[in-house]
Amino acid sequence: MVKDRDGSLFIYFYPFGGKKKVGIKLPTVKRKKEAERIEMAILVAIRSGDYSGLDAVSREACIRMFKNQNLAIPPDLGGDELKEDLTYRDACKIFITDPGIHDSPGRWRHELSLANIGAKIGVNRPIKSVWIPELEQYQRDRLTDKVSPATVNRELVSLSKLFSVLIKHRLIEVNPVRLLDSLSARDGERQVYISFKDVQSIIARTPEWFRPLALTAYYTGMRRGEILGLTKKQVNLSKRIIVLAPQNTKEAHWKRVPIHKDLVPILESSLENGKRKVTSLSNKLFLFYDKTGPRPLELETFKNVWPRACEALGLKEPWPRFHDLRHTWRTNARRSKMDPQIAESILGHQTKARSVSERYGRISDEELVNAIDQMTFDHGETEILVANDVAGLSSKSSNSVVTGKQSKEKKATLHRDPVLMISSS
Known part of the structure; x- marks a missing residue:
C-alpha cells in the first residue's frame, strides 16, 4: 500500500492469482484501514463471482480495475449501468453512509431533508433525471405547504451535499442544485x-x-x-x-x-x-x-x-x-x-x-x-x-399560553419513507 502526494492511497494486490500484481488508486480514501477493507472486499467478490455485496466505492474501484486491465466487466458488476440506474433512494443510502456524513453531527438534518425531498420527487426515480425544473417545482410545492423559504433552502443544501458525494464517487458529473437560485428568506425572519x-x-x-x-x-x-x-x-x-x-x-x-x-x-x-x-x-x-x-x-x-x-x-x-x-x-x-x-x-x-x-x-x-x-x-x-x-x-x-385559543389548523406533514430515514447505527 502506497500513499500518493495528494494523500490518496494505492492498493497493490494479486486479484486474479498468479504473478500479476495490480494497482488501484483510491482517490476518495485517506485511511489505511478503509483501503484494506476495500482490497479484501474486491478479492472476495472476484473469487466468489458475487459482486452484489460491494459498496459504491469498492464497486467503482473494481470496475476501474477491470477497465485498466482491458478485461470484460462481469455482468453482475454493472459498470456504467450502475450510474444510469442509480435511484434517488440508492443515492441517499450512498450519501448517508459516506464517512464524512455518517459521523457528522448534522446527519439527522440531512436525513430529514432528504426524506422530505423524496416524498415530493419520488424515491425510485433515477437521480440523473433530477434537474432544475424539478427542483424549482419542489420549491413551489414546499411553499404551498406553508414551509418557510429558509427551511426549503436548508433542505436543498442537503440535496446539494448529496450530489457532491455522488460526484466524489464518480457516479454523476454535475450538481444541479448549484445552478438553482435560493429562495429569499427575509420574509420569514423571526x-x-x-x-x-x-x-x-x-x-x-x-x-x-x-x-x-x-x-x-x-x-x-x-x-x-x-x-x-x-x-x-x-x-x-x-x-x-x-x-x-x-x-x-x-x-x-x-x-x-x-x-x-x-x-x-x-x-x-x-x-x-x-x-x-x-x-x-x-x-x-x-x-x-x-x-x-x-x-x-x-x-x-x-x-x-x-x-x-x-x-x-x-x-x-x-x-x-x-x-x-x-x-x-x-x-x-x-x-x-x-x-x-x-x-x-x-x-x-x-x-x-x-x-x-x-x-x-x-x-x-x-x-x-x-x-x-x-x-x-x-x-x-x-x-x-x-x-x-x-x-x-x-x-x-403576545402568545400567552393562558389566553391563546385552540388552533383548528393542522400542520401539513409529508410522508417520510422509512428506508430514507436510515438509523444511526
Whole structure:
C-alpha cells in the first residue's frame, strides 16, 4: 500500500492469482484501514463471482480495475449501468453512509431533508433525471405547504451535499442544485423571546422523557442536535461543565457549556436513569422511554413533541419553536449582563469568525460556571416577531399560553419513507 502526494492511497494486490500484481488508486480514501477493507472486499467478490455485496466505492474501484486491465466487466458488476440506474433512494443510502456524513453531527438534518425531498420527487426515480425544473417545482410545492423559504433552502443544501458525494464517487458529473437560485428568506425572519412561565407551561404538556431535553436547551442554549448526541462522558457534574468536541458542534470547534445550578438535579436524574435501566444499550445521556422500556432517542420521535404541546395549549400562531429556546437563552444572557465573549463562547456560531481574543484568550471553567450562576431566566413576556404575517407587516404576538385559543389548523406533514430515514447505527 502506497500513499500518493495528494494523500490518496494505492492498493497493490494479486486479484486474479498468479504473478500479476495490480494497482488501484483510491482517490476518495485517506485511511489505511478503509483501503484494506476495500482490497479484501474486491478479492472476495472476484473469487466468489458475487459482486452484489460491494459498496459504491469498492464497486467503482473494481470496475476501474477491470477497465485498466482491458478485461470484460462481469455482468453482475454493472459498470456504467450502475450510474444510469442509480435511484434517488440508492443515492441517499450512498450519501448517508459516506464517512464524512455518517459521523457528522448534522446527519439527522440531512436525513430529514432528504426524506422530505423524496416524498415530493419520488424515491425510485433515477437521480440523473433530477434537474432544475424539478427542483424549482419542489420549491413551489414546499411553499404551498406553508414551509418557510429558509427551511426549503436548508433542505436543498442537503440535496446539494448529496450530489457532491455522488460526484466524489464518480457516479454523476454535475450538481444541479448549484445552478438553482435560493429562495429569499427575509420574509420569514423571526425574533422570539419565550417567557419563563410559558416555557414551563409548554414543557409541562410534553412527555416525561422529553422534559430533561427541553430544560437542557433552555438552561444551556445548546442546539437540538448537540443535545440529542450528548453522551454520559461529556457531562461532568462535579465541575458543572459539558464538553463538546469539534465533531459534536455545528461550527466544528471545541465548546464548553456550563451547567446552571437548577439544571444539575435534572442531569443527575438522567444519569441515574441510564445507570439503573440501561446496561450496554447506549452511552447516550437522554433516552426514549415507552412500554417496551428505554431505547436510543431518534429524531423522528423527538421532532413533533414540541408542536403538539403548543397545539394542546391552544397557542395562537405563530407558535414558538424548540430552537427559539436558544434565542431566548441569548436574550436572557444579555439581560443578565453576562460578558458577551463568554456568552458567545457558550453558544457558538457557525458563521461567526472568531476574533483574536477568542482564539488566544482562554476562558476558564470557573469563569463559565460563575457566569451561568449569575444568569437569571425571567426577563419579560413572550414576544414573537415574524416578518411575513398575514397583513404583510412585522407584528408582535403576545402568545400567552393562558389566553391563546385552540388552533383548528393542522400542520401539513409529508410522508417520510422509512428506508430514507436510515438509523444511526
